[in-house]
Amino acid sequence: MATPVNIIVGSHVWVEDPDEAWIDGQVTKITGKDAQIQTTNGKTVTEKLSKIYPKDLEAPPGGVDDMTKLSYLHEPGVLQNLKTRYELNEIYTYTGNILIAINPFQRLPHIYGSHMMQQYKGAPFGELSPHVFAVADVAYRFLAMINESKSNSILVSGESGAGKTETTKMLMRYLAFLGGRVATEGRTVEQQVLESNPVLEAFGNAKTVRNNNSSRFGKFVEIQFDKHGRISGAAIRTYLLERSRVCQVSDPERNYHCFYLLCAAPAEEVEKYKLGKPQSYHYLNQSRCYELVGVSDSHDYLATRRAMDIVGISEKEQEAIFRVVAAILHLGNIVFAKGKEVDSSVLKDDQAKFHLNTTAELLMCDVKALEDALCKRVMVTPEEVIKRSLDPQSATVSRDGLAKTLYSRLFDWLVDKINNSIGQDPNSNFLIGVLDIYGFESFKANSFEQFCINFTNEKLQQHFNQHVFKMEQEEYTKEKINWSYIEFVDNQDVLDLIEKKPGGIVALLDEAWYNIVL
Known part of the structure; x- marks a missing residue:
């Protein structure tokens, strides 16, 4: 991944470390293809020259806000830069036109207020500090270009617990800020889109080992705009709801939030559905986790009912929804x-x-x-x-x-109901899509769901590789630009193993299933 550098005795380098991932040190001796390194944590290690990377001694103490400014674009250099910025509460960093976000695991309201939205509105990309609003602003300005207006999508990907769902909410809030209109009669489209989040989270999110509010489904939100750049409609498409969680929950995870919300509802609601404490139900008591720290299920139940009102779900329909939840x-x-x-x-x-x-x-x-x-x-x-x-x-x-x-x-019905309530604009030619999908998962026991989730993430990684590495480097070659090849892990072989016909895993599973049915 690094630009070839002549590593000699005295060079400052990065070497792999079992505890720290990478540790910096200085080369003290070179023998053939091996180098001896004295690390800053006091160890002396020997490693192959091909597995050590040069350290950038001229990097600013606070890191760089765009990774393309790094002298050496390799894994330890990238990780060190992200770590340096994170310690300064800088959770966003660019890599060209891609934004890297690191979950702060705390609320940072001061960087998402209306004053920040106003700052990023129309600002040239890269002029201000890296921010999720800047990415949304670029997507919106593509729509607003007079001669080259075109639709585009924002892809939010990362490991489970990385903060994708919260990032998606921020993107949608900013797009609503840019393309919103004053409510003259009833709720506006953007209000309904934003209020659909708590409803979908109540029925599609759950606590996992790594994340107290993990999306257990994929979501693609299409926000439609009219020729004046105002939001005119929207559609929500969902994928891969984790059905198995309804019946099988591992400790210390939880089932879907809505079950606990209903058990914590006002007394008359609980009595109406003949419910007791969550501990009383097999689908909930397989795990001993019933409450979340700092979260009130009774408060969230009322908030979910209010959000249902806003997105157009009637009182009668709400009662029917929770009847089904209680019945399960x-x-x-x-x-x-x-x-x-x-x-x-x-x-x-x-x-x-x-x-x-x-x-x-x-x-x-x-x-x-x-x-x-x-x-x-x-x-x-x-x-x-x-x-x-x-x-x-x-x-x-x-x-x-x-x-x-x-x-x-029930979940599919909810999504359809929200879409019908929000309404789509048949005359809209422009849209911004926001994709929020499962993060990569690896548990002690992995099911077919994890296979599908991880395969989807591998496809997204290939899309990233294609656009960031392959196409860019092909362009350099075509333009005869003097550059050094950037190595990267190409996962095409993994994708071929899974999906290529006729010998891929999915094709073999299909064939085996077909034979069983016959």
Whole structure:
């Protein structure tokens, strides 16, 4: 990754360190292709010359605000620059026209106020300190160009817990500031778009090991503009909701926020849905984490209801939404025992019957039909309809499958409802898209969801490589500019392994599934 430099005895370099990732030091001896380095933490290490990188001794003490200004653009140099700036509370740094943000894990309201928005409005990119508002401003000015108006998207990517969701909110707030209009009748489009965030977070976010408010779905927001540069419509598209979380939660994570919000609702609401404490429900008590530090679920419940009002979800629809949420909690407490017949199941006890009756009441369906749907499998043939009993384990799988389907359908309905309420502008030719997607994940036990999430992130990384490294360097070659090749990790081989036909993993999975179905 570095510009080739002649490393000699006395050179200041970076060398890999098991504890610090990279540590700086000075070369004391070179033998063939190996170098001996005296590090600043007092160690003497020997490393191959090809694995050490020169240290920039002329770098300013406060770091540089654009990584392209670094003398050596390599991993240790980049990380050191980011660390230096972060210690000075500078959480944003440019790399050309790309913005790197480091999660401060605290609120910094002074850098996101209206006075800051006013400063960045129309300011040339790079003139002011790096900021998320500057990126949004450039995207907006592309729309406003008289002869070259064109739509574009802002991609927000990074590891889980990096702060992507909060960054997306800031982008949308700034775009609403630039393209908003005075409300003359009812709520404006931009108000509804911004207020859709707490609703989607309540039903699509959850606490994970690394993040108390982790998005468990991907979101692409299209903000449409008219020819005057004002917001005229919007659409929200969601991807890959983590359905498995509804039924299976690892300690110390939580299920989706909405379950805890409803359990903390006012007493009359809780009684209406026959709910108790979160600890009472199987879908919540697999983890011992029920509350979040510094967060009031009862307050957030009321805030979510207010946000639902703003985005156009009626009182009757809100009641129906929380009926489904409560029904899923009761559904998870329906436990099965062995029936008298072979491979059959029945409700285990009176408690299971109570939860079955409550689920049926909340879903407004027939109790017997619901019990049959859980305890029996129906197979339709051209000649007849065959009902086959399920053993307790299979009935539990059937119960969890129903819960996951109910929740994912509810989430999809919510997104459709928000989109219909906001409204799209069929005459708009210009839009700015903001993509907020899962960060890269690696747990002790990884499911198919993690496979899909990480594959998506690898595709985004390839897009980054294509535009930042490949196309730029091809342009240099074409223009015959004198430059040194920048090495980078090309993940195309990983993508080919997963998606290339006919031998990729996905193609092989499809083939195996097709054979099973046949």
